[in-house]
Amino acid sequence: MAESNSTTTRRRFLRQSVAASGLLFVPGLIGCSPAGNAASGTDTAPASPPPAEGQSGPLGVAILGLGGYASGQIAPALQLTEHCKLRGLITGSPEKLPEWQRKYDIPDGNTYTYDTMDGIADNADIDVIYVITPTATHRDFVVQAANAGKHVWCEKPMAMTPEECQEMIDACARNGVRLAIGYRMMHEPNTRKLIELTKERAYGALTGAHAYAGYGGSPPATDYWRGQRDMGGGALYDMGVYSVNGLRYGTQMAPEAVVKATQTRQDHANAVDLTTEYTLRYPDGMTAEGKTSVVTNYNELHIEAEDGWYEMDPMQPYTGVTGETSDGKLLGPAVANQQSIQMDDDALAIMNGTEFIAPGTLGKKDIAVIRAIIESAESGREVAIEHQEG
Ligand code: NDP
Numbered sequence: 001m002a003e004s005n006s007t008t009t010r011r012r013f014l015r016q017s018v019a020a021s022g023l024l025f026v027p028g029l030i031g032c033s034p035a036g037n038a039a040s041g042t043d044t045a046p047a048s049p050p051p052a053e054g055q056s057g058p059l060g061v062a063i064l065g066l067g068g069y070a071s072g073q074i075a076p077a078l079q080l081t082e083h084c085k086l087r088g089l090i091t092g093s094p095e096k097l098p099e100w101q102r103k104y105d106i107p108d109g110n111t112y113t114y115d116t117m118d119g120i121a122d123n124a125d126i127d128v129i130y131v132i133t134p135t136a137t138h139r140d141f142v143v144q145a146a147n148a149g150k151h152v153w154c155e156k157p158m159a160m161t162p163e164e165c166q167e168m169i170d171a172c173a174r175n176g177v178r179l180a181i182g183y184r185m186m187h188e189p190n191t192r193k194l195i196e197l198t199k200e201r202a203y204g205a206l207t208g209a210h211a212y213a214g215y216g217g218s219p220p221a222t223d224y225w226r227g228q229r230d231m232g233g234g235a236l237y238d239m240g241v242y243s244v245n246g247l248r249y250g251t252q253m254a255p256e257a258v259v260k261a262t263q264t265r266q267d268h269a270n271a272v273d274l275t276t277e278y279t280l281r282y283p284d285g286m287t288a289e290g291k292t293s294v295v296t297n298y299n300e301l302h303i304e305a306e307d308g309w310y311e312m313d314p315m316q317p318y319t320g321v322t323g324e325t326s327d328g329k330l331l332g333p334a335v336a337n338q339q340s341i342q343m344d345d346d347a348l349a350i351m352n353g354t355e356f357i358a359p360g361t362l363g364k365k366d367i368a369v370i371r372a373i374i375e376s377a378e379s380g381r382e383v384a385i386e387h388q389e390g
Contacts, residue, residue: 059347060125062088062110062150064117064141065133066096069155073318074132075104077339083347087125090117114141121148128153128350130182130343134225135232139164142179146171151350153343155182157241158363160232161371162387165364172360179360180346183245185316186357187342189334190323191249194301197310198252203326204306206286209251211243211301213316214293219266219274226294227272234272236263236370240292242316244369246301247280247288248362254388255280255369259287261376278373280385290373361390 061084063070078086088110089100097111110125120126129145130153131138138159145152152172158181159165172179185191197203214235220227227233248254261278265271275293282288291298299314308326315321318338323331342357349356368387376383 057083057347057351058085059083059127059151059350060085060087061128061130061153061343062090062112062120062126064090064129064131064145065137066091066093066100067132070130070132071100073339074130074343075100077337078343079104080337080340081344081347083344083351084128088112088120088123088129090114090120090129114144117144118148120150126150128347131155132182135237136160136225136230138232139168142168143171146175146177146179149175149177151177151179153180153182153346154360154363156245156363157232157237157370158360158367160237160367162364162368165360165367169360169364178350178356180349180356181358181360181363182339182342183358183362184318184338184342185242185246185321186249187345188321188338189336189341190321190331191312191315193331194303194310194312194323195249195252197325198250198303201305203303203308203310206251206253206303206305208286208304209247209288209302210290211246211250211288211315212291212298213239213242213246214275214291214296214298215239216293216295216297219295220272222266222268222270227266229270229272234274235292235294236273236276236373239294240276240290240370240373241366243290243292243301244366244373245362246312246315247290248366250301250303251282251286251288253282253284253286254365255288255385256283256388257281257385258369258372258376258383260380260382261373263374263377273377276373276377278376280369 061078063074066089075086078084086104089097089106090112091097092114094113112120128151131141131145132155133141135157138154142152142154159168168179220233225231225233226238259279259281263273263276265273274295278290280288299316300311301315302311303309310325312321312323320333322333345357365388369385372383372385
C-alpha cells in the first residue's frame with residue numbers, strides 16, 4: 001500500500017519519538033508518572049514532546065489472533081477508544097477474515113496471515129500489532145511484530161518464561177518499538193484508586209494481603225490450548241497471573257520468595273494445574289497468599305494494614321469491579337470499558353513518549369513469580385524469586 005505524505009510523516013514521528021526518548025527498556029528506572037508505579041517497572045521515560053497537531057493519533061491497530069478475547073472484547077472496545085483505530089487483521093484462519101472485514105470495515109490490503117505478516121512493515125496504516133494468541137505463541141509473534149517495525153501490545157500472561165520475556169523486550173528495543181502487556185486491571189479506575197491507597201499507605205504500613213482469582217466450571221478440554229501445559233494452559237498462567245500481578249500492584253512491593261505452593265493437576269502427560277495456592281514473602285518479612293483455579297470461583301484482592309484494610313471484590317471481571325475500605329468507603333462499579341481505557345492509555349504513552357502502565361519489564365517480573373511458584377510446588381521447597389529488579 002502506498003504511503004501518503006501525512007501517514008509517512010506520522011509513522012516517522014512515532015518511530016522517532018520512541019528512538020528520541022533514548023531510554024527504552026532501561027532496567028532500574030522507577031515509574032513516576034500518575035500512571036507509573038514502583039511495582040510496575042518501566043521501559044521508557046518521558047522525553048519527547050507530544051506530537052504537533054496533525055501528527056497525533058489515532059494509532060492504527062492490527063489484531064493478531066482472531067479468537068475469543070479479540071472478537072468478544074478487544075475489537076468492540078477498540079470502537080470505543082479515542083486514540084486507536086482498528087485498521088488491520090492478522091490470522092492463521094483466513095476464513096475468518098470476510099466477516100471481520102465486513103464488521104469493522106477493514107480493506108483487503110490490511111489483512112495478513114501469519115505467513116504474510118512480515119509485509120505489514122510497509123503498511124503505514126498500522127502502528128501497533130496487538131498479539132492475542134495462546135501464551136506459548138506470544139514470544140514468536142511479538143518478535144515477528146517487532147521485527148516488522150510496529151509497536152506491540154501483548155496479552156497476559158506475557159510468555160512462558162522470563163527468558164522468553166527478555167527476548168521479546170530485546171526484539172522491541174532492537175527495532176525501536178515499544179512493548180506493553182494487556183493488564184487491563186491496572187487501567188481500571190477503581191483498581192487505580194486501590195493502588196493510590198497503597199502508595200499513600202493510607203491505612204498505615206501493610207501487614208498482609210491475599211489475592212484470589214479463579215473461575216468455576218469443568219476442567220479445560222485436553223484438545224484445547226487452555227488444557228495443554230506446553231501451550232501455557234492451566235490455572236496459574238491463565239488466572240493466577242491476575243493474583244500475582246494484583247499482589248504486586250496491591251502492595252507496590254516485589255516478592256523475594258515463594259515460601260510454599262501446591263498445585264492440583266489433571267492426570268496426563270501434558271496436564272495443566274486446575275488449582276494453585278501459594279505464599280509469597282516480601283523483603284520486609286510480610287507474607288501474602290495467592291490462590292487461583294479454573295474449576296473454583298473466587299475473585300478478590302484484600303490488603304491488610306496497621307490501621308485498617310481495603311479490598312477489591314470482585315477484583316478482575318470485565319465490568320463491576322468494586323471496592324471497600326475498613327472505614328466504610330465504597331468504590332461502586334466504574335462504567336468505563338477497561339480495555340478501551342487500557343488501549344487509549346497505551347496509545348497516548350506511545351504518542352507522548354511516556355511510560356506504559358504495564359510495560360514488558362513488568363510482565364517479565366510476573367512470569368518470574370509464576371515460574372518460582374511452579375518450582376516451589378514441584379520441589380516442596382521455598383524458592384527465591386529472580387528478575388524483580390528495575
Ligand atoms: P482463543 O482460543 O479464543 O483464541 C486464540 C486465537 O489465537 C485463535 O483463535 C487463533 O486465531 C490464534 N492462534 C494462533 N496460534 C494458535 C495456536 N497455535 N493454537 C491456537 N490458536 C492460535 O483464546 P483467547 O482469545 O481466549 O486468549 C488469547 C490470549 O488472550 C491469551 O493469552 C489469553 O490469556 C488472553 N486473554 C486475556 C484476557 C484478558 O482479560 N486480558 C481474557 C481472555 C484471554 P486465528 O484463528 O485468527 O489464527
